[in-house]
Amino acid sequence: MAVQLMQEKWQGVISTVTIGATKEDGGSRSSTIKIGAEESLPCLFKEGAIPNKPRVAFEVWDVPPVDWPRELSQEFSDSLNDPFVWAGKCIKDYNAELICLRLQGAHPDYQDKSPEEEAAFIKEFIRRVNLPLIILGCGDDAKDNLLLPACSEAARGERCLIGNATQENYKAIAASAMADGHSIIAESPIDVNIAKQLNILICDTGLPLERIVIDPTIGALGYGLEYAYSIMERARLAALSGDKTLASPFICFVGQEAWRAKEAKSGEPSQGVMWEVITAASLIQAGADLLVMRHPDAAVKAGKFIDKLFYKK
Amino acid sequence: MALSGLDIYKLLPKTNCRECGLSTCLAFAMQLAKKAAGIDKCPYLSKESKAILESQSQPLIRLVTLGSGEDKLEIGNESVMFRHEEKFHHPCGIGFIIEDSLKDDEIRARIAKINALKFERVGQRLEVNLVALEQKGDAARFIESVKLVSGNTSLGLVLMGWDLLSLKAALDILKGRRVLIYPVKGEDAKALAELTKNYNTALVISAEDLDTLSALTLELNNLGVSDLIIDVKGETIPERIWGLTQIRRLALKKGNRNLGYPALTIVNESDPFEEAQEAATYIAKYSGIVLIRGFQPYEVLSLLTLRQNIYTDPQKPLQIEPKLYPVGQVNDKSPVLVTTNFSLSYFTVLGEVEASKIPSYIVSVDTEGMSVLTAWAAEKFTPRSIADSLNKFGVKEAVVHNRLIIPGYVAVMSGELEDESGFKVIVGPKEAAGIPAFLKNL
Secondary structure, three states, rough: OOOOOOOOOOOOOEEEEEEOOOOOOOOOOOOOOEOOOOOOOOOOOHHHOOOOOOOEEEEEOOOOOOOOOOHHHHHHHHOOOOOOHHHHHHHHHOOOEEEEOOOOOOOOOOOOOHHHHHHHHHHHHHHHHHEEEEEEEEHHHHHHHHHHHHHHOOOOOOOOOEEEOOOOOOOHHHHHHHHHHEEEEEEEEOHHHHHHHHHHHHHHHHOOOOHHHEOOOOOOOOOHHHOOOOOOOOHHHHHHHHOOOOOOOOEEOOOHOOOOOOHHHOOHHHHHHHHHHHHHHHHHHEEEEEEEEEOOOHHHHHHHHHHHOOOOO | OOHHHHHHHOOOOOOOOOOOOOOOOOHHHHHHHHHOOHHHHHOOOOOOHHHHHHHHHHHOOEEEOOOHHHHEEEOOOOOOOOOOHHHOOOOOOOEEEOOOOOOOOHOOOHHHHHOOOOEEOOOOOEOOEEEEEEEEOOHHHHHHHHHHHHHHOOOEEEEOOHHHHHHHHHHHHHOOOEEEEOOOOOOHOOOOOOOOHOOOOEEEEOOOOHHHHHHHHHHHOOOOOOOOEEOOOOOOHHHHHHHHHHHHHHHOOOHHHHHHHOOOEEEEOOOOHHHHHHHHHHHOOOOOOEEEEOHHHHHHHHHHHHHHHHHHOOOOEEEEEEEEEEOOOOOOOOOEEEEEEEHHHHHHHHHHHHHOOOEEEEEEEOOOOOOOHHHHHHOOHHHOOOOOOOOOOOHHHOOOOOEEEEEEEHHHHHHHHHHHOEEEEEOOOHHHHHHHHHHOOO
């Protein structure tokens, strides 16, 4: 007796978000990156199209990080204090195709750089680095509210992904992203309902759903990974079942979380890289579309694995 | 498919005799459907009904036990496709393939390293489960290495032999250990069934497609062999994910008994990072056993941690005993930090306090395993409950000062907590990562 396979037929599709604008698109990036557009769960190619594989972004800071463990910072020891050299190394040595620029220097506890200062820095960065960009604020709500609109304007027309917008802090970011042609990251605290709510709120400002990427807030391997894993699975199942307000690609800050883990700072050089890589590999199975990573070896290894995972014969 | 309460009711005597302890047969049927009662409670079931209900009460995916004693491994009996739907029940077995072509010393050294792969995280022990011995040459060498391996580890054993004779001879040595045997190429089902039954082993089966596979499991089942494990193969990783998904779905959603067995995957990658990523994928996606070759602690710890995460009950977060924990060489002037009894909160705070190298006390308040913010929102982490814990755990007696450090996220409760507890409240950082710097500047 032949076994009848059981195929899911999904109604929904994840929206496609494009990062980067080339000359033809009115920007100056060397390429564009598309994420999302899945009609199926990860790797289940037979149940729907999966036109875009997950992508890895290399994280670069505007100022030298002070709290990175040595196992991580030593990889960029010659470049951490110069974001241009740092980004150049990611591109030249590790074939980065996407940079995630974190404007940590604007944080009141760091260097408290002004929005104008950071906007000028963004302009210079765009001039010197031509990859598609993710631009992150400093994480201080009040500051980001001033900082991100200024940087959005400075990067006008480059179709960046800008974040993070939160439930308490999305209006200014959404408005400027809309005016300047960017997409935004909507952050929710490991909560499907808030993710949905925030998408609706942002949508109400006029920014279309197709320009939102969800940051579900992840925990690293061993540090709450399973919460994010299940929240992402639930949101993705809802989206594929037809809930458009959850049908956004996911961005996961893998490097940020993995390198906070005690295990990553154990002194065993491979442990942290493995921690980051396994955090990424497992979240890919929950639907991750964008992985922001810190250690170059981890980013390269994750990228290589993605190619095997999303290889269609 | 599982029978509904009404389906079950039709099979019952419908006499409402109450001997099962419930007031009606319908009520009993509903309990049966929820698996809250057993069919043996009804003394008047017809034979036919009993047979139907018994087959219904079998798990949809068979529970298979390997190994014995403390190192016993139980896999299968899963009930859902996604962990949030209920939970994943039986953590998958992680095992290591060792080739018998290695020198004795090398085998011994590897076994010693594998035996030593024991870790502790958030209060739980993380351990590996299996050693798989792969035959590369003649029977004599295989048997020799079986002796060597079995004499040096108490982990469960998988025998990947070439021919029945080698396997038989090996199993003669391993009497009393519940071994898993890996398919012998070209042998017919009858011979395998006989071997499996004679030596009480579990059996891995594999086939090119699901049709052949179900025919094979059916045949073996009819021969009396039911502890089977399905080897899921595929040229690419997505093909294997597809196979794993289909087998689990067909077993759970269609009640396909012929596919209702745990799955096994073998990772063939020499680079530890590629191997680990592939193994991680199979751990997340329904594999009951994952066999790898790499045994470096940094790789294995990562995989065991992932398994722990994936198999944690989403409804029951890991908890620790609520009490006063001294960290380092504390004295009566050491700082006191308060957090919840959610394992992750506690161990994260613990890790940072240790990193600060400043001996401190951590008060773990009983929040029923909720994290700081969740517990605060659910009113399990309140000025009252914290003050009660301080009294109960004798914090006032342990230190001479009266300062209490609370998580930054609950700064809002400071005033009320001071009133309730009599302690002077100091608001700590929001994130545990800020603790070392915070303690140093205290």
